[in-house]
Amino acid sequence: MAKMYWEKDASPKALEGKRIAVLGYGSQGRGHALNLRDSKLNVVVGLRQGGPSWKQGEQDGWKLLSPAEASKGADVIVMLAPDMAQPAIYKNEIAPNLKPGTMLLFSHGFNIHYGQIAPPKDVDVTMVAPKGPGNLVRRQFEEGRGVPCLLAVHQDASGHAFDRTLAYAHAIGGTRPGVIETTFAEETETDLFGEQAVLCGGARALIQAGWETLVEAGYQPEAAYFECLHELKLIVDLIQEGGIAKMHQFVSETAKFGDITRGERVIDQHVRENMKKILEEIQSGAFAKEWVLENQAGRPHYAKLLGRNANHPIEKVGVELRKQMSWLKPESAAARGQK
Numbered sequence: 001m002a003k004m005y006w007e008k009d010a011s012p013k014a015l016e017g018k019r020i021a022v023l024g025y026g027s028q029g030r031g032h033a034l035n036l037r038d039s040k041l042n043v044v045v046g047l048r049q050g051g052p053s054w055k056q057g058e059q060d061g062w063k064l065l066s067p068a069e070a071s072k073g074a075d076v077i078v079m080l081a082p083d084m085a086q087p088a089i090y091k092n093e094i095a096p097n098l099k100p101g102t103m104l105l106f107s108h109g110f111n112i113h114y115g116q117i118a119p120p121k122d123v124d125v126t127m128v129a130p131k132g133p134g135n136l137v138r139r140q141f142e143e144g145r146g147v148p149c150l151l152a153v154h155q156d157a158s159g160h161a162f163d164r165t166l167a168y169a170h171a172i173g174g175t176r177p178g179v180i181e182t183t184f185a186e187e188t189e190t191d192l193f194g195e196q197a198v199l200c201g202g203a204r205a206l207i208q209a210g211w212e213t214l215v216e217a218g219y220q221p222e223a224a225y226f227e228c229l230h231e232l233k234l235i236v237d238l239i240q241e242g243g244i245a246k247m248h249q250f251v252s253e254t255a256k257f258g259d260i261t262r263g264e265r266v267i268d269q270h271v272r273e274n275m276k277k278i279l280e281e282i283q284s285g286a287f288a289k290e291w292v293l294e295n296q297a298g299r300p301h302y303a304k305l306l307g308r309n310a311n312h313p314i315e316k317v318g319v320e321l322r323k324q325m326s327w328l329k330p331e332s333a334a335a336r337g338q339k
Contacts, residue, residue: 003181005151010170012039014163021046021070023089024080025053028107031134032080032172034060035141039171046070046093068093076103076164083108084295087116098123101158105168108191109184112154114288125155126165129187130174137172146173150182192282197275204309206266207232211314221317229314230321 022033023046030053036043046067047054057064071077071094079086090111094104103124111117112125119125130137132147140146149169153161169179195201207229214224238247248256281287294302309315322328 005166005169005175005179005181007170007175010166010175011163012167012170014160014167015041015076015171018042018075018164019044019073020076020078020168021067021074022078022080023047023067023070023094024082025057026080026082027134028130028137029053029078029080029134030056030060031130031137031141032078032107033062034138035172036168038141041171044070044074066093068097071097073097073099074102076105076168078105078107078168079111080107083110084292086111090117090119103158103161103164105165109152109154109188110192110288113184113188114285114292116288116292119155121155122157123155124153124158124161124164126161127152127154127184127187128165128169128172128174128179129191130172141173144176146176148177149174149179150187151179152182152184152187154184189279189282192287193275193279196282196287197278203232208309208312208314215313221313222321225314225317225321229318 018041020036020041020043022029022036022043025033025045025047029045033043033045044065045057045062046065046069047057049064049066054064067081067089074097077094077098079090081089098104098120100122101124103126104119106112106125106127107129109127109129112119112127127150129150129152130147131149132140137147149172151165151169151174153165156162158164166175166179169175210228211221211224214228215221235247235251238250242249248259251259278287294300
């Protein structure tokens, strides 16, 4: 079983008097920064001037600084800019201002695990990864609850890295539901695999393939949309609330029989072998190398594939159907934040 930590295990004093620089003010950055401020810690926010989050930061009452200004003299530097932006920010604005004993804290292990950022040996390198978008981290904190977090220490130069990292997780609300100890490798590889094989890539491809199968067989696109996309949320909500067992409790006997006799025909051994190959590409660094090179080239392949999916016929059907769903607000998806 994973090692877990709770409120009683944290030492909030570990961050008392420390200057914490949060770099980035997107989904996670805003949630972390506001929670840290409400926890009475000394927080500054570093952003690229005029960037997309600058106005929001000003509205929230921050005296915004550049990443370099925020990093100068900081005891804890929290890297919450997008993965592909972090190496340049680190090289140009953080590294010149690093002092021995500083703690570099990440919410995802990508750049450390794959060597895109290589901090000196005299700084702590740690991670607190909430298992939910930043707006949920904020909302749960305001309601006196929290979002579970993963915690990892990659490099402990100060001898106090773990205590400070747990205190950070405590300050954003993570010790209320529990903090699980992990490693940068485990967090990074499982996170990428989940996104690619199940949560985003797998689910998206399954939805589209199911819809296409029904439409090609002559069924109405609207009926196919409801069965292969719209009702998915109902099932996922049940699974999230109580696992697969709860989903089986609430669907019909016919649905359950179809599940247990047909599910493995869809996700068969061939699919499992493809999943293993995807995991191997993550573990070897092949996926990371491909993504880094894609960014260096200006993301041409990324843009082409993203555009193809945006123009899939299921999207046009969905736009029209959702106009009739008064309970859906257009801003709801954006408000929930990003994975």
